[in-house]
């Protein structure tokens with residue numbers, strides 16, 4: 012999928028908060044090496060750099076557009092363009108970190124086993140994943156993409172969401188982890204502007220669906236999606252829109 016850093020950055024504050032909540036729970040004082048998987052434009056990687064100024068930090072992402080933004084910002088972080096599915100370095104890291112990225116990869120039992128194997132003894136795996144796929148913001152997209160006018164073009168892009176239950180991650184990690192901290196938070200995001208939930212998903216899940224449609228079909232799909240989403244998330248009397256968003260956090264010490 013092609014990422015648009017500007018569209019993604021439109022809700023930077025709301026998207027940053029869970030990363031800060033995750034970082035606050037990482038129990039390592041002085042990691043020597045840190046990798047940020049799915050680092051995007053590097054906003055969060057820079058916060059990792061500020062928290063651990065002496066660590067060697069690498070940001071990994073598959074998107075050249077996102078990495079081009081990341082490279083503008085900060086020296087002293089190594090940026091690598093690679094698909095996380097193929098990421099298999101020989102070295103281990105004191106901290107393997109990933110904020111809002113691993114839900115783009117399938118088969119989490121195999122993925123979490125592989126990533127756990129990249130954590131050095133005494134280190135940690137720290138991950139945040141959205142777990143909001145049943146919400147209207149996503150359900151409406153799925154409904155429309157499966158319906159007759161669009162399904163021929165879009166059905167192959169609909170993938171089962173890969174994020175498991177908190178208990179399932181406990182089951183995957185507990186046999187090898189020294190410590191486990193797993194929790195969920197539902198943020199009541201208070202958004203401003205015209206149809207902000209549709210603008211939010213346009214920065215992520217909606218983008219590949221729109222990109223797969225011819226211009227006429229794309230406009231019709233987006234307009235119907237926006238209409239239904241606006242109904243599902245009506246404006247409050249003060250003009251703002253509430254977008255509850257559930258996220259799962261995992262910090263495993265090894």
Ligand SMILES: C[S@@+](CC[C@H](N)C(=O)[O-])C[C@H]1O[C@@H](n2cnc3c(N)ncnc32)[C@H](O)[C@@H]1O
Pocket residue numbers: 014026030048049050051052053054055071072073074077093094095096109110111112115116215
């Ligand atoms: C929602 S953004 C999050 C960016 C960053 N972690 C943050 O918190 O701001 C997801 C990022 O994951 C990257 N990504 C998704 N699937 C990937 C994959 N299979 N391999 C590498 N990067 C991937 C995307 O390119 C995108 O930059």
